Structure formats: C-alpha cells, structure tokens
Amino acid sequence: MSIVDTEIEKRIAKVMIDDMFQVSEGETVAITVDDGSEMNVVNALFSRVKSCGGLPMVIHIPVARGDGEVGMPDWPVSPLTAALCNVDVWIEMNSVILLYSNIWESALRENKKLRYLVLGDSTAKSLERVFCGYDIKTLGRLLSRIMDMAKTTNVVRITSKNGTDVQYLTDPLHSLDIDDGDYSKPIFGTAPGYVNLVPKVGSMTGRIVFDELQNTEIYEKKEHLEFIMKEGKIHEVNGEMEAESFKKYLASFEDPNMYKISHHMIGLNPNVRSMVGEIVEDERIWGGVDFGFGHTSPIDMPPLGQVAKSHFDGIVSCTTVYFDDVKIIEDGKVSHTDLKDLAEQLLGATLAE
Numbered sequence: 266m267s268i269v270d271t272e273i274e275k276r277i278a279k280v281m282i283d284d285m286f287q288v289s290e291g292e293t294v295a296i297t298v299d300d301g302s303e304m305n306v307v308n309a310l311f312s313r314v315k316s317c318g319g320l321p322m323v324i325h326i327p328v329a330r331g332d333g334e335v336g337m338p339d340w341p342v343s344p345l346t347a348a349l350c351n352v353d354v355w356i357e358m359n360s361v362i363l364l365y366s367n368i369w370e371s372a373l374r375e376n377k378k379l380r381y382l383v384l385g386d387s388t389a390k391s392l393e394r395v396f397c398g399y400d401i402k403t404l405g406r407l408l409s410r411i412m413d414m415a416k417t418t419n420v421v422r423i424t425s426k427n428g429t430d431v432q433y434l435t436d437p438l439h440s441l442d443i444d445d446g447d448y449s450k451p452i453f454g455t456a457p458g459y460v461n462l463v464p465k466v467g468s469m470t471g472r473i474v475f476d477e478l479q480n481t482e483i484y485e486k487k488e489h490l491e492f493i494m495k496e497g498k499i500h501e502v503n504g505e506m507e508a509e510s511f512k513k514y515l516a517s518f519e520d521p522n523m524y525k526i527s528h529h530m531i532g533l534n535p536n537v538r539s540m541v542g543e544i545v546e547d548e549r550i551w552g553g554v555d556f557g558f559g560h561t562s563p564i565d566m567p568p569l570g571q572v573a574k575s576h577f578d579g580i581v582s583c584t585t586v587y588f589d590d591v592k593i594i595e596d597g598k599v600s601h602t603d604l605k606d607l608a609e610q611l612l613g614a615t616l617a618e
Contacts, residue, residue: 274309277392282313287449290318292353299328301360301386333365333575350375360386365560365576382454391543394536395456405445407607411460418588425584431471439463440565458534458549463565467497469526478579481507499524522573523559530555535611552597553582
C-alpha cells in the first residue's frame, strides 16, 4: 500500500486514533473502503493505528447499488460479516455505506466489543472541521446535559424561519444518545456533535422544510422541498422539480417503511457553523437538526426496530428547539440558561453578540 499523508490527514488520524478511539497495542482495526473512498485519509488512519501498536487492515469492497440493505447483493456477505464480527474497531469509509444492512446489524449485534464509526465519503477538509480543534470533554458535557433534559421531555417541537414546524412525542423505550467523540468503549458511533432522539412511533406531525436532503440537489439548486408529516410518516412531498424526483425515489423502494421517521438529531458541533454540502458534516451544524427516515435498528427502536430497504437523512439549519414548550435552542443559538456556559466555552465570544 502506498502511504501518502498530508498534514491534514495526519491531524485527523491522530485525533481519531489517539484521542477518540484510544487504540492500544494489539487491537485490531478494520477500515472498510470502496472506489469512492478518500484514500489519503484511509492511509493516514492505517499508519496511525500501526504507530499506536494496533493491527490495522483495509477491506476494499465493491461500490454497491445503494446504501444499507439495498447493497447486499454487491458485497461479499459471509467473509465480510465474519471479519467485522471479530475486530475491536471498525471505521466505515466506503462511499456507499453498509450502515443498517444485515452485515452491519450482525456485526453490531454479535461483536459486543466493537467500537464502530461511520464516515461515508467525507472529504479530508470536512473531516478536519468535524473532528479537530475543540475539547471533546466540554462537548460531551454539553451534549449530556441536553440528553438529561430530553429524558424528562414528553413533546419535542422544532421550528425554523424557513417554514419548518414539526413535533413528536418521545418514547422512554427508544434510544436516546449522543456522539461526543469518545469511541474508547463499545459504541455505534457517528461523527461527533449531536444528540439523537428516536420519536414515538406514529407521533410526528407537522411540516419539515429542508435545506439539504440526501438523494436530491436542493442544496445546490436552492429549491424548496417540504414533507408534510402525519402519524409519523411522510404524507406529502411538496416543492419544485426536485420534489417530483424525490417522490419517484421513495416510490422506487416499494416499501412503506421508507416513508416513516427514524430519528431526529440536534446538531451541536462547534466547528460546523454553515452548510457545505457534505451530509456527515452538515448533519452536525450548530443549532440545526437532522431528520432520518426509513430503516431503524433494533438498537435504537427495541425490540424489533423499523425494517426498511434503506435510510436517508435531511437537514434544517438555524432551528428553534423546544422540550415541552421550553426553548433549548433559539434561531440556531443555544439559549437555555443551564447550557449557555458550556456553549460559550466551545464557541468563545460568538454567543456574546
């Protein structure tokens, strides 16, 4: 393998492997890739694992026809599953992701020691913004405080000046978690900077107007696209040409569960202050939210999950978030008095405006 690292890739790898995963001598680290992966980052991660005394391996798989269960016919299911069920760390950097496929479900279910992180096809500059340059422990304290508030919340409401106004009920049996960058223990990990809630089935109602939505070009075209939500599922898709294309995309799955809400994330990565068109980064925009639809793992929605052929996400930036009529975030800024001190530590003087 040809190892070509720039300073950016080296910085990303050091933070991820040393500070976040805390890889130790003898630990096995699998990095899955395909032809769309950012290989300079992959190579830097490989080198950093070696320097920590770990045992890295890169598993190069085909670019599948679609994310999740849709891609199963294109992947070497048995050997890939076997490998991922036996490593200590799995970093998923393939551009078409295994996340929520049966391979992924098996690895997360069977490998009790697994520390997993999905990055998809993020670029090096995006990963640097998402992973570097802030204090992990301070971020963890902020996200944990919000998670504690969410535990006693019955109704969550999200609004935005773009026309979004949607709410849902919480469910104490469903997952409520954070990603703060600590991957040192077994975890279903994604990039740091959010609180994730899984709504009560059938409870979401209202309007979501997206600033960015996977499998569309609304971010580039600045088109209007909205979902009308009723009883926890997409009742209408409204907008311009991209809305018509998205209706066809949803219908192509022939799966009613693709219309159902899966999860809601509150974005709070201090380095993500504006959208750039990269989904992993933009999902974590400070003061914004992400809505996921389709497949939901039994990990998040016990006991059976919400089985669907795939999963997609959309983002609304600059939101106001209410927990039982109490504002947690207002117009993209952390507003609750119990949270502002930690937010100010992460952002510096920006909240004093």
